[in-house]
Amino acid sequence: MAIVVEKTAGVVLAGGRSSRMGSPKAALDWHGSTLLRRTVSVVARSVTGPVVVVRAPGQQLPDLPPEVEVASDPREGLGPLQGIAVGLAALVDRADAAFVCSTDLPFLHPAFVGAVLGALTPEVDVALPVARGYPQPLAAAYRTSLAPVVASLVEADRLRPAFLFDQCRVVRLDDAALRADPFVAALDPELDSVVNVNEAAEYDQARRRPAPEVTVQCFGAVATRAGAGPRTVRAATLAQAAAAVALPLDRHVVAALNGEQITRDPELPLTTGDMVAFLSADAGG
């Protein structure tokens, strides 16, 4: 992926009413974690800056990683454009662009986020996927400099994203354009990243899907306990990956996701193609 915007961030909109679902989507279980937690962490992996969760006034959120920021809509029920306005405003001094998405994208993949952000060339203000037949304004990239434009639209009660797109430079990314990214082609070829869950049946169906296929490798004393690997397992979280190789996630074990961030977080969401390395917690001399 070629990220042409240096400072990227994330905005996850959690303030919807979830009326068709019947219970708050943010708190829905997702393989031992929550749907919001999963979406937030996948976005966080894909951007260089902060992630802001925008909630409805007074809305209770499930537990989130401490580095995640939370902002509140000033008024309830104005729809996603207000959430976008709040999220972009929170980031305007700290990031050039943000990937903005809804909570309910259980198959969102970092490769997709990277490809969309990567489409944000200097001539473009919004990179809008038109995937699986529909525009996806809640899985799109926006320049944070649009914050005042969005705010003025909300102020004028022009609450549809299309009104924003009329006022800025938009690149539309169809399925072929998205799949032109080699990582998307390899890791999210069906563009499942934009599959959302609005009703209980959709949620149940999504949960029945097999967990992502990931590779697990163990090192040092951990390999003595669990075997070195590499092994391909299905796991939606770090805890599931450890369980798949019969490794207790105790204080003597840490994990590295794709060789980068070190973590002990059992709820860390995994996505297709991830590499999980389990190491001794006392790695070092």
Place this chain on the structure above:
Amino acid sequence: MRPVPGGYFGRALVVQLDDGSSSVLQLPEPVLRAYLGGSGLGTWLMHRLTPAGVDPLGPEAALAFVFSPLVGTPLTTSAKFAVVAKSPLTGMLNDALASSHFAISGKLTGYDAIVVRGRCAAPSVLLVDGAGARLAPADDVWGLPAAEAERELVASLGRGWRVASIGPAGERGVRFATVSHDGRHAGRGGLGAVMGAKNLKAVAVHAATRVAPADPKAVLAAARDLRARSFGPATAKYRELGTLTNLLAFNAIHTLPTRNFTAATFAEAPRLAADDLAGLRHVTRNSCASCTIGCEHIYRGHGSTTSRVEYENVFALGPMCGVSDPDTVLEASARCDALGLDTISAGGTIAWAMECADRGLLDAPWLRFGDGTALLRALDEIGRREGLGALLAEGSRRAAAAVGRGSGDFALQVKGLELPGYEPRTLQAMALGLAVNARGADHNRSGAYEADLSGDLDRFAGGQAHVIAAVETEDRAAVMDSMILCKFLRGVFTDPFREWAALLRTVTGWDLDGEELRATARRIVLAKRMFNLREGWVPTDDWLPARLLQEPVTLGSGRVATLSAATLRGMVDGYWAARGLDGQGRPQSAAAVDDLLLGELVVS
């Protein structure tokens, strides 16, 4: 006779090598309690016995073998000693630790430290036993590898003698020569060259007395408990595969410095990995005296040669130089042992030279990354100080100063000490630890990588959390290196300062607690800084080489990790503030300086 606390003799033996005379320096109980032993007490002794501004290779420089209150107890991993002097590599305080029987016998000569000053008229061995100190000719062992010299001396001196010796590199003044005992090295900072400059081939010690802990039953109970814990998962890594197990793990997480820190992964790392080598070449496992961990893993090289294999020597002589042939790396490691060379500085300096040759800055077309034959030739030349070795024996900082033309930017050293196998751009708490430590770039005095690898902070984005981690791990190291316990045991302690205080209480009888030990750690760290200040430390010494701040390192995902000068500046300033230092890295508090018990010897 005044009473001394348990575990101590309350005195140091000071030997004048010019004539073999000796004197006893009384060590007041407040000093022992303030500095414990090992690295801490050695620092105090250097303030006291090394004149300011002295040439570390000159006769006035003092060199101390320092023991600790725990030596001689049955506490696992306590048989360690510190060798402390002003480093010829850094010009600053250097404390290098080694293990095994020399520590026990040395302490039981009846002294908490043996200090040498002056210079022997001819190559000599210092003998210390119940009869005191005396010099013997070293004609028969001068020129021998340390291990051979040790064997010869023990054979000639007789049963019960233990020997710490230098190899040919120390005799020839290589600035990163080691002092070794029982195949283990007080490795970093060139203290072997200090001995060599004194015409001192070896120090031989023979136990002559006993030392009693304050509460022998409590010590025994603590020793049993610690022994049981030492068999648990916290030490499994060291027991099962040794530190070499880091190699593949570090490669997987982009922290394996490769080809002079131009990359953080080495594609051929699996060829050098413990997991594979152990199956093919593992000969045996060994322990230091009084140790239940048994971290030493002995590997077979070409023919009948064997060598102890650690992560650091494989890193420095393998990926750092781009060499992946296991036979060559094992041979290079054995050659460093024989010559008495610090493997990290040797590998780091040769890697710098390889890059210089690549860039046409050195006329050494034979010296190329990945060329194992060239690596072995370079080691030999360094050991003999011949050819290019005469330059490289000075270490990368001095060599870069001689070569010029920007080569200092990629001399990977701090304060003159070459970096160990931890990539600072992907381990940014460690980056700070390496920058500010008194000894220079070193992983044993700053274990901040533990925080980077814990998952508790973002290892790619240094900040205040990294400052806190660097201070904490440096404090822990200061106490462990002074009381002394092996750091491979550190994982068994869940509340370390409190637990260490409990151990020290049983041995010394002091009523100390964890808070006092924390203050002890801060005192030792400050005392080292004060020594360096005295010797000309300037604020820019707490910094990292330009390469690490100007060049990103690529990760597997295609992202890059960077460590900006601004990020490092913020962390260093934060560290100075956390240490109570001013904006120039100097102590602000007169009380803190008074607390060092250095009296009029402090030179500000």
